[in-house]
Structures are given as C-alpha cells and as structure tokens.
Amino acid sequence: xxxxxxxxxxxxxxxxxxxxxAGSRVSDVLAAVFEQKPLLRSYIVDDQxxxxxxxxxxxxxxxxxxxDGLSDKVKPGDEVFVFQALxxx
Amino acid sequence: xxxxLYVATRKGLFQAAIGADGAARxxxxxGDPVSAILHDPRDGALYAALNLGHFGAKLHxxxxxxxxxxxxxxxxxxxxxxxxxxxxxAPSVTFVWTLAAGGADQPGRLWAGTLPGALFRxxxxxxxxxxxxxxxxxxxxxxxxxxxxxxxxxxxxxxxxRDSRRLTIGISCGGVWLSEDDGASWTLGGKGLAADYMPPDxxxxxxxxxxxxxxxxxxxxxxxxxxxxxGIFRSDDGGRTFVQITDVAPSAFGFAVAVHPLDPKTAWFxxxxxxxxxxxxxxxxxxxxxxDGGASFETLSKGLPEKAAYDLVYRHxxxxxxxxxxxxxxxxxxxxxxxxxAGESWRRLTAHLPPVAQVAFAERP
Numbered sequence: 001x002x003x004x005x006x007x008x009x010x011x012x013x014x015x016x017x018x019x020x021x022a023g024s025r026v027s028d029v030l031a032a033v034f035e036q037k038p039l040l041r042s043y044i045v046d047d048q049x050x051x052x053x054x055x056x057x058x059x060x061x062x063x064x065x066x067x068d069g070l071s072d073k074v075k076p077g078d079e080v081f082v083f084q085a086l087x088x089x
Numbered sequence: 090x091x092x093x094l095y096v097a098t099r100k101g102l103f104q105a106a107i108g109a110d111g112a113a114r115x116x117x118x119x120g121d122p123v124s125a126i127l128h129d130p131r132d133g134a135l136y137a138a139l140n141l142g143h144f145g146a147k148l149h150x151x152x153x154x155x156x157x158x159x160x161x162x163x164x165x166x167x168x169x170x171x172x173x174x175x176x177x178x179a180p181s182v183t184f185v186w187t188l189a190a191g192g193a194d195q196p197g198r199l200w201a202g203t204l205p206g207a208l209f210r211x212x213x214x215x216x217x218x219x220x221x222x223x224x225x226x227x228x229x230x231x232x233x234x235x236x237x238x239x240x241x242x243x244x245x246x247x248x249x250x251r252d253s254r255r256l257t258i259g260i261s262c263g264g265v266w267l268s269e270d271d272g273a274s275w276t277l278g279g280k281g282l283a284a285d286y287m288p289p290d291x292x293x294x295x296x297x298x299x300x301x302x303x304x305x306x307x308x309x310x311x312x313x314x315x316x317x318x319x320g321i322f323r324s325d326d327g328g329r330t331f332v333q334i335t336d337v338a339p340s341a342f343g344f345a346v347a348v349h350p351l352d353p354k355t356a357w358f359x360x361x362x363x364x365x366x367x368x369x370x371x372x373x374x375x376x377x378x379x380x381d382g383g384a385s386f387e388t389l390s391k392g393l394p395e396k397a398a399y400d401l402v403y404r405h406x407x408x409x410x411x412x413x414x415x416x417x418x419x420x421x422x423x424x425x426x427x428x429x430x431a432g433e434s435w436r437r438l439t440a441h442l443p444p445v446a447q448v449a450f451a452e453r454p
Contacts, residue, residue, distance in 0.1 A: 012120075013144065039160055043144040046181035047165040054143040084143045
C-alpha cells in the first residue's frame with residue numbers, strides 16, 4: 001500500500017502524520033486519505049478537486065504531471081509526498 | 090461603549106486592549122493571513138476566515154472569545170458548478186472576503202462573500218454552506234471583473250434590521266445588488282454610480298461599478314453610504330439610486346466608510362490621493378466626516394500623523410460602535426487608532442501590527 005507523507009508545514013494547521021492509503025492513482029490515494037481526514041481535503045485540493053496551485057505532489061522522486069485530474073499512477077510500496085511549493089507564500 | 094476590538098491582520102487575529110496601554114493580544118492564527126472576522130451579536134460566537142497562501146481559504150469559530158477554535162468547512166463551489174466559458178476552469182473559492190450575521194429572527198444564519206464573487210449561506214453557524222445560485226447565475230455576472238484582485242469579489246453584505254429577508258450586497262466590480270426574499274431573487278441597484286474607468290457610454294452601467302465599501306445606517310437602513318472607486322455616493326432609497334457627493338477635500342478616493350448607527354447624515358471616510366497613488370494626501374493622515382449628508386465635510390486630524398505618513402486603511406478596517414461615539418481604524422502599515430469622541434481626536438494604540446485587513450467592535454446583545 002502506498003505511503004503518504006505530508007509537509008511539516010501542514011502540522012501548524014492540522015494533525016497529519018504519515019499514513020498508508022490504498023489506490024493505483026494519486027486521486028485514489030488522496031481520496032482514501034481524505035476519507036480518514038476530511039478537513040485535510042481543502043488544504044490539498046481546491047473546490048473542484050484540483051491540486052492547489054501552491055501545493056506539489058511527488059510519487060517517489062517525480063512530481064506528478066496531472067495536477068487537475070491527479071491521474072498519475074501509484075504502485076504498492078511507492079511513497080507519495082505532499083509538499084508546500086515555494087511559490088504562494 | 091463597546092469594550093472589545095478585534096483586529097484581523099496579515100499575520101494573525103488580535104484583540105486590542107481599549108483603555109489600557111494599547112497592547113494587542115494575539116487571539117490565534119499567528120503568522121497566517123486573516124481575511125475576515127465576524128463577532129455574532131446573537132450568540133457571542135467569533136468567526137475568523139483565513140487565506141492561507143498555500144493551503145487555501147479556511148474558516149474557524151470560537152465560542153469562548155478565542156480561547157479555543159473549531160475549524161469549519163469553508164464555503165466552496167460544488168462540482169456541479171461549471172466554468173463560465175469553455176476555456177476557463179470551474180470556479181474555486183480563493184478566499185472569504187466578508188462574513189455577516191443573519192437577523193435576530195434567523196438563529197444560525199450566516200452569509201459569506203467570497204472571491205470569486207459569490208454569496209454563500211449557512212443556517213447552522215457555519216457547519217455547512219450553500220452557494221446562493223440565484224446570484225451566481227445572474228446573466229450580468231459575465232460583465233463583472235476584478236478590482237485590485239484578479240476576480241470580482243463580494244465585500245459588503247447588509248441584512249436589513251427591519252426585515253431580515255432584505256439583503257444589500259456590494260461587489261467589486263459588479264455593483265450593488267438587492268434582494269427582498271432572502272436571496273431567492275435579486276435586483277441590480279446602484280443607478281447613479283459612475284465609473285471613470287469605463288468608456289463614456291458605459292460609465293453609468295450599474296453592473297460594472299466598483300463600490301469599495303457600502304455602509305448601511307442601522308437606524309435608517311434606506312440610507313447607504315458608498316465609498317466608490319471614483320468617489321463618494323449616498324443612497325436614500327435602499328441602494329436603488331445614488332447621488333454623488335462632490336467637493337470633498339482633501340480627496341474623495343478611499344476604501345473605508347462608516348456611518349453613524351443612529352444618524353444617517355453622519356459618515357466617516359479615510360481619504361487617499363487617488364487610485365494610482367494610494368497614500369494620504371501630502372503625507373498627512375486624516376479622517377473626513379460629514380454631518381449633513383455630504384453637503385459639507387470636516388477634516389479630522391487630532392492625534393493622527395501630520396506628515397510623512399503612508400498608511401492606507403482598507404475597506405473593512407474602519408468600524409464604529411453602537412453608540413456612534415467610538416471608532417477604530419487600522420492601516421496597511423500596522424498602526425491602530427481609536428477615537429472616543431466621534432473622530433474629533435484619535436489615539437494610537439499601537440504602530441506595530443502586521444498590515445490590518447479588518448477591525449470590528451464586539452457588540453453584546
């Protein structure tokens with residue numbers, strides 16, 4: 001099961017530790033995360049489910065390509081990182 | 090007079106100690122931009138909207154005057170709200186620009202104005218929010234545009250104390266909108282407002298006006314003062330029509346306006362040079378006041394910086410209490426002033442806050 005890790009800057013706002021979440025695409029993985037942490041959703045994606053402009057998501061070392069649909073593939077054992085972009089501060 | 094003054098800033102929510110040494114106590118969210126606050130006089134709840142640079146708009150409520158906060162869902166567009174045009178993306182709330190309490194006969198009712206320019210309604214103290222689609226789907230919304238921000242936004246929401254179903258909304262830049270049925274239907278008001286930033290034949294178009302701020306007199310709600318991008322206007326018919334107030338020294342440009350809660354002819358403004366130069370005229374920071382409906386204005390400066398001042402007061406950063414004697418204002422350079430004599434004189438509580446977005450007195454029921 002993919003492992004999801006969040007920027008420490010989110011800890012200022014919400015109690016979010018790393019967690020395991022099932023799914024074969026980033027959208028599935030994040031949906032599983034939001035099911036566990038409903039308030040987290042609006043921090044990561046906008047009203048339409050698109051990745052926020054100043055949030056970056058990586059699968060292992062690669063930044064995802066589909067910021068709107070979050071269709072990038074994820075394999076069991078992958079690590080998904082949710083980072084704060086340096087823009088937007 | 091009111092004893093609590095809340096100050097929303099670029100880096101946190103503060104409570105100023107009126108009558109003490111001017112210390113401002115942080116009530117929460119230190120380091121985070123607070124875009125709007127509301128003290129609900131019906132139940133004492135305090136609401137704070139945040140505009141987190143990376144993580145979006147957020148909303149919190151405190152039922153113990155800031156000792157603890159509960160995060161609430163933020164107003165949001167549902168997936169059923171499509172893009173206006175094929176080339177655009179479906180909308181998403183950028184931030185909450187203003188919050189307003191419903192009437193005394195509407196417990197739990199809140200209104201939120203956002204960027205992009207949408208109105209949201211809650212009937213359960215912010216636990217759930219619903220887009221007011223009747224306003225969002227107005228055909229003339231296609232004519233609205235941003236003023237200062239990229240998107241149009243709703244910054245003024247007034248609930249008529251005579252009839253809670255009557256609403257007045259101010260939009261930059263989308264004019265003045267009126268509802269008499271709780272937001273089920275809307276009428277475009279604002280006839281008489283004038284926009285110098287438009288071609289001549291559209292100068293008077295009510296749908297593209299930029300009312301920086303609307304202030305409705307609680308004791309005479311048909312009188313609405315408007316600090317507009319292009320000057321000062323007054324309505325005496327509930328926002329349907331406005332007349333322009335001319336010959337206002339040192340300037341008729343500004344963002345904030347406050348109206349006396351009991352006397353509709355008395356209003357205060359904080360002038361700046363003009364839209365292209367948003368600083369006090371000649372570096373002298375003043376407040377202007379009319380007590381005769383705009384026929385004449387006084388320039389009030391006692392206790393305010395006489396020279397080399399570059400403070401600007403945003404549209405929500407001037408407030409007046411229920412007596413009409415106490416006013417507060419905060420500036421973009423972090424100064425906070427208080428007057429206990431209707432603006433005749435001012436004292437500076439602090440000069441070291443982050444940029445101030447809003448000041449608000451707490452009115453107790």
